[in-house]
Amino acid sequence: MSPDAPLGRGPKVRTAVLAAAVAELAELGYAGFVVDNVARRAGVHKTTVYRRWPDRDALIADALADSAAAEIPLPDTGSVEADLRALARGLVAWVKSPGGQAVLAVLVSETAGSASPPTVVRHVFRDRIRQALPIVSRAIERGELPADADPVEVIKALVAPIYFRALITRERLTDATADSAARLALAGAHAGVFG
Template sequence: MQSAQAVARPIGRGAKVRAAVHAATLAELLDKGYAALTVENVAQRAGVHKTTVYRRWTDRESLLVDALAEHLATDIPVPDTGAIETDLRALARSLVQTFTSPTGRAILAAMFTGAAHLPQIAAARRHVFDDRLTRAEPVIARAIERGEVPRDTDVAELLKTLAAPIYLRLLITAEPVDEATADQAVRITLAAARARALRPVYASKPTAE
């Protein structure tokens, strides 16, 4: 039986190559961690020559950032259940499911410990949040139209409030993270939104006398 790193059959170009390399990058990250991640091993696992990888990504950092951003942007679907509570519950539970999986834990380790010092990783974290914010905006817009949350609800603040308890447990306290964690985050977020505590915050400017 061939090892996990055995060279696969040649694959096509373009999107197929990109998908294969992304998958190989995440697999290497899961198996070996960020410190041992190399372009050569990724290329071998993906079944492509390393020059094929270098034509698209300049180094392992840019490759990792691209793979992480794509995986995290597409891994959590944006729900449309017809009610804000069940929409947010689906979002929060998906977040929990993603980051408690082996691959999710490896991604968190890379983004917040192993490669956290890299400017590219900081940019990737921002890209992921911005993408998720953009994709989740219709969820909040529908809730506003249904009268479930106030019209001046700040979408970004709502999503930060939803995610904060989950990330706190994952990254800081190491407490258990499960569906109960997600459901509690939803209750807190909705209570804050309905109390109008999640309105946009504008920097106040001194008025001229």
């Protein structure tokens, strides 16, 4: 499609704008995020963007949530070990994707003292944790984890080493990173650490 060809209305516009927002965040961070630039990247007029998203934080929140939902699968294999490993591998893949890089850019700008979104990124993380809780709840129902295992704490234990490596130590993330995080969370849950 040529840059001058109109996208029209509906899902194509939404998809194009959200992808452009992710690209803008990944490239420029939160402080450099400009809705006009997002509209230009998406090939739409800025009024098209403002009609759907009242402000930049609403657009950012929607773009990041959409990226996380599309790229981090919520597995249901029937095995908590396989589910946690798949979730961790999906998270590692997402962190390395444009959407994940956008989230990291926002987090880095926030910790560097730049203008920071009060809840945009935290909302994305809380929502994804909430959506992953059934993985642990199903494992408890199947008798794979102790009945008192706290699903929130198990999922946080899974994601923490991945984000630590991505944000603090800046280590290369691999499937082995994901598998190690899954084993740690599972071992902690079996040991009653999250009860």
